[in-house]
Amino acid sequence: MFKKGANSPFEQHVVRVSPRSYSSPVTKQCKKCGAIKPLIDYYEARGTRDGHRGACKACESAARAEWYQRNREHVIEKVRSWQTDNRDRYLAWQREYKRGRPREEREGHLRRTFGLSLDDYDAILAAQGGGCAICGERPISGQSLHIDHLGDVVRGILCVRCNNALGLLKEDPELIGVACDYVDSGGFASAGVYTERGLAIGRARGLVKGSG
């Protein structure tokens, strides 16, 4: 029988198991939003008790985005002043950055494909903090990220993954919102619904009794 007072007995037992001997499936409560989510929804962190950070990925990326919005100007300012103070290093970095592809070739590609000049591209990218507008991924040396445009208007610069993600969700804010809520809530995982494999492992380790 399960211990008294545990509303989700299996979960109550599993959560206490050391991650070294039992790494999945385990849930934990986000210290920020309080939602109970599978460990996969937390970034890994060495040196922590369960090998993961305390706040969930959704909370952390929301905090990062919020921080960026608040500090955007400051970040751009810092980048600019670093560039001025470290002119030689910055120029060396720029040479390295452009080595993969000659400037003219990139310029031509951007113009042909997106009707955008390389200077405009660089300015937009700098205003975005140097990376994808959603995840922050930086372009590989000498390559360009995707120009996200609505007809003749540039919306921003995205990495291929984030651009695909928007497309797959039909660029529908409502659908994207639903996807956010779904991921954020942890769905059935929050309610402690386990896979057959998860239950089998739990039983084999004596964490779950009975055949239920």
Ligand SMILES: [Zn+2]
């Ligand atoms: Zn959270």
Ligand SMILES: [Zn+2]
């Ligand atoms: Zn991205």
